Amino acid sequence: MNKSTIRHILEAIEKGEMTAQDALLTLQDLPFTDIGHTKIDNHRSLRNGSPEVIYGEHKTPQQVIDIFQAMLQKQSNILATRVSAEMAAGITEICPPVSYNAMARTLFFAHTPLPETASTIVIVTAGTADLPVAEEAKVTAQALGNKVDLIADVGVAGIHRLFACLDVIRRARVVIVIAGMEGALASVVAGLVEIPVIAVPTSVGYGASFGGLSALLAMLTSCANGVTVVNIDNGFGAAFAASQINHLTLK
Secondary structure, three states: OOHHHHHHHHHHHHOOOOOHHHHHHHHOOOOOEEOOOOEEOOOHHHHHOOOOOEEOOOOOHHHHHHHHHHHHOOOOOEEEEOOOHHHHHHHHHHOOOOEEEOOOOEEEEOOOOOOOOOOEEEEEEOOHHHHHHHHHHHHHHHHOOOEEEEEOOOOHHHHHHHHOOHHHHHOOOEEEEEEOOOOOHHHHHHOOOOOOEEEEEOOOOOHHHHHHHHHHHHHHOOOOOOEEEOOOOOHHHHHHHHHHHHHHOOO
16 A cells, blocks of 8 residues: 555545545555464555565475465555565466566566656676576666666676776666676776775685675775675665665656
8 A cells, every 4th residue: 555545545535435434444554464374564655765675595384375366455566575476376376477487586566657767776796607697687677667677797807898888887876786796896887987886796606706795895895885695696686775876866
């Protein structure tokens, strides 16, 4: 339930088109909906402008299906991340219009698509192996109403590939840099642009990368100015932060 829905209810009461009892029935699940294994935060979109997002990993397929089905009743956009193929198949049965991105492991149902921003979020990956995280970021940013460009495989092992894309990156409002291995790409990009850089370390790499820890520490200790770092493989978190930057600068 979003602010426009609340306003519509209040205006209907004011005009005598809705009784207090009807309004109460409509609003009774406003704080949260308890479905037993999960308490769905219906109030989140009123607090921060976006509905709760379903995190699928470590949940059972049935739990995710139950949550998705309950959220459908609220007539809002629904985004789910870390979704397995089994979860996606179950949700597609109850909601055929849902969009499943197998690489990103995301599901998105657009009840009311948000208008796309004029400004752009650019997502840059160091390698092709970073694309699952980049796709998660892309789906998330687009679900939040952002124009998105994705530039893949321009890591420091072939830095000339990055230089060929600098014009596109510099026209963005914010850039998300996704890299595993030694995570150097974020520092390089931040040294070349004047826009915010959000760095995402990935778990891509051989043994001494420690599942992304090396890239995380490298990004946290970057000598380039203005690099913000999110958790390992957290494309969703990077995209959400980038969307807030992209929208706030437009107000």
